[in-house]
Amino acid sequence: MNSQNGFLLSYIKYGENDAVLHCFTEEDGFQTYFLKGIYTKKNKKKALLRPLSQLSFSINLGRGNGIQSVSKFELVKNNDMYTDIKSNTVIFFISDFLNQILRHENKHPGIFFCIDEFIDELAQQNYQSHLIFLVKILKIQGVAPLVGEGMYLDPETGTFFPSLTHHLFNHETSLLWKSIVSSQNPYQIKINPSLRKQFLDSLLVYYHYHITDFKTPASLEVIQQIFE
Structure with missing residues (x-):
């Protein structure tokens, strides 16, 4: 038996009662687990299967290269984010995002x-x-x-230029990028609501240039509608 602590990134129903979970764990990075019987009528723990829930898993040590199975799991931290429509939308978007970009990521305490x-x-x-x-x-x-002295961020090279290289990376958006990258406490930076859509679009452009095989998350349209 092995214990793992991880964030649930996505899950897929398998057959009538089972599920396949994709998680990012503290101990081993991205992992796929088989969860038996979660969708039976008597099993109340299916309510815990929510994107980015932090869960503690007991894993059966299987043989060979098959998917490891979960014998039991518990919620590590409880919060009421999922009752807030804006927070819930953000959670689904980020879990969708991470499920894609962390697929080949091994143990990484910084990301966790x-x-x-x-x-x-x-x-x-x-x-x-x-x-x-x-x-x-x-x-x-x-x-x-x-970060350099240039006024405009070039998303392809990841450097700042004296002149505009991409229409989404105007002076205002580029300055915001520079502020966030340079800040020791970036969560304290206030982003004007009128800038958020363009800044998110600029993030997606940057990810397309720098993250291999990146695809725009399907939940993008929903998060844009919520914050309009």
Whole structure:
């Protein structure tokens, strides 16, 4: 028996009563688990299967290269974010995002802490926290922009230029990028609501350039509608 602490990124119903879970764990990074019987009528724990729930898993040590199975699991930290429509929308977007970009990530305490920190911010109704979080992930991955004297961020090279290179990265948006990348406490930076959509669009452009095989999350349209 092995114990794992992780954030649930996604889950898929398998057959009538079972599920396959994708998680980012503190001990081993991205992991896939088989959960038997979660959808039976008597099993009340299916309510715990929510994106970015922090769960403690007891894992059966299987043989070979098959998917490890969960014998039991418990909620590590409880919060009421899921009753807040804005927070819930952000949670689904970020879990969708992370489920894609962390697929090949091994143990990484920095990323695990960063997710935990982001959830704490969102629990305090910091509705711009996902924008800051996505920049912090770029920094951890080593592909964040290099701050220089230029006024405009070039998303392809990740450097600041004296002249505009991409229409989304105007002076205002580029200055916001520079502020977040440079700040020791970026969650304290206030992003004007009128800038949030363009800044999110600029983040997606940057990820397309710097994260291999990145695809825009399907939940993007929902999060844009919620914050309009």
